[in-house]
Amino acid sequence: MTELGVLIVDDEPLARARLARQLEGLQRCTLLGEAADAEAALVQVEVLDPDLVLMDIEMPGDSGLVLAEKLSAREHPPAMIFCTAHDEFALPAFATAATGYLLKPVAREQLAAAIDKLQRLSKPQRRVAATGKVGESPRPQIKAVSRRGVELLPVDTIRCLIADSKYVVAHHDGGETILDESLKDLEREFGDTFVRVHRNALVSRHFIAGLSRDSGGYRVMLSGSEQRPQVSRRLLPTIRELVEELGR
Template sequence: MSTLSVLIVDDEPLARARLTRQLQALGDCELLGEAGDAEAALAQVDELDPDLVLLDIEMPGRSGLELARELSARPNPPALIFCTAHDEFALPAFATSAVGYLLKPVSAAQLGEAIARARNLSKPQLKAVAGGQEKPAGRSQIKAVSRRGVQLIPVSAVRCFVADSKYVVAHHDGGETILDESLKELESEFGERFVRVHRNALVAVQHIAGLQKQGSNYCVLLDGVAERPQVSRRLLAGIKSLIEEMA
């Protein structure tokens, strides 16, 4: 696993020290530096070129949101994780390139999960896949809100969306997450990347690994997850054709 270079931006020394200890415990992150305000942070971003910035919101001078907007407008911006005591800024925060929004006191587990998501959008990975390809339709991340806080899931990490009762569950390489969106809405937005295999399931075309027969039915094999969505009889012929084209 590659090392993720990190810059901490917070006007509180104790908060910076806490994040530093947690980063050191993770073991696969390199702390490049610290800054106590937006101007110092910009200077360090220019000099150190971090993969990830851990960012407070309320600071002397320019706020963390203002800094995030400026960084997000740059080519190949660093990933951003907000670490703040205020929950009311979540929506404007996610309008930037933020991949996480953690409430203080940030726990080591929360930070580890957020950094794992940030790896999917870090600059080295973005540069590795860059090649002049057109940007896929729809969002690059899906927001989910639960008692654990706000989570951003990269769409590229999702293997399938499965409707379960009144919820839709996203099965991704980090686990399962309940979404407050309908399958119809997701299909409308991500129809170029996901294909419907059943009235209650959409699967990511790029992660289809094959078909498996279960009794008189078929299910889709997906790489990286145990979930095996069933294929409806009406859609089976089209799914078989799609897999043959991919072979």
């Protein structure tokens, strides 16, 4: 089973400390960070890219239910387990795509069972997230408008696609080209060619040369390019499998 990176969100320091202690006794779980409210949690999710968020429901500011809705709207949302003292929120909690609902004080056995269930489901979910939906007839070229006019960029020359603010930058044989299309739409159409390695990056399967590791984590090496897109913790098992398959 794959190790999960966990973020704890609760406005009570003692509740956060208790969950942290419970996690220490569980294998294949790493505590990435903590947040005391929904606003701080959104920042932490952006920075840490956790696989799982353990969250309370009643907190100052946005509730855990509102936070869950915001997380669910992300392109690649983390799994969510509610840890609360209120059983009356169970129905609306599961309406937010939560994978678990535990009542405080959370017992280690309950937490372990909920996480074990999540880990058994996580691998196929990551695979779907990484490959996306394949379009019926993807274009052989992508149109890009620049100061030079309209360019037709051959898809088979693109090493990777990196989301940068409002745009997506295609790194290819001739350099870099800004595309006026979202990474999600490109993934949906060209899922046979590109695989997602991070929330902001797709790489061409045809140019993957291996994985490297630095202080920031794992990166994909691409032949013919100096770009080394970072691999998110959530997608690393899928990318490792792909690299092994390509090396056979």
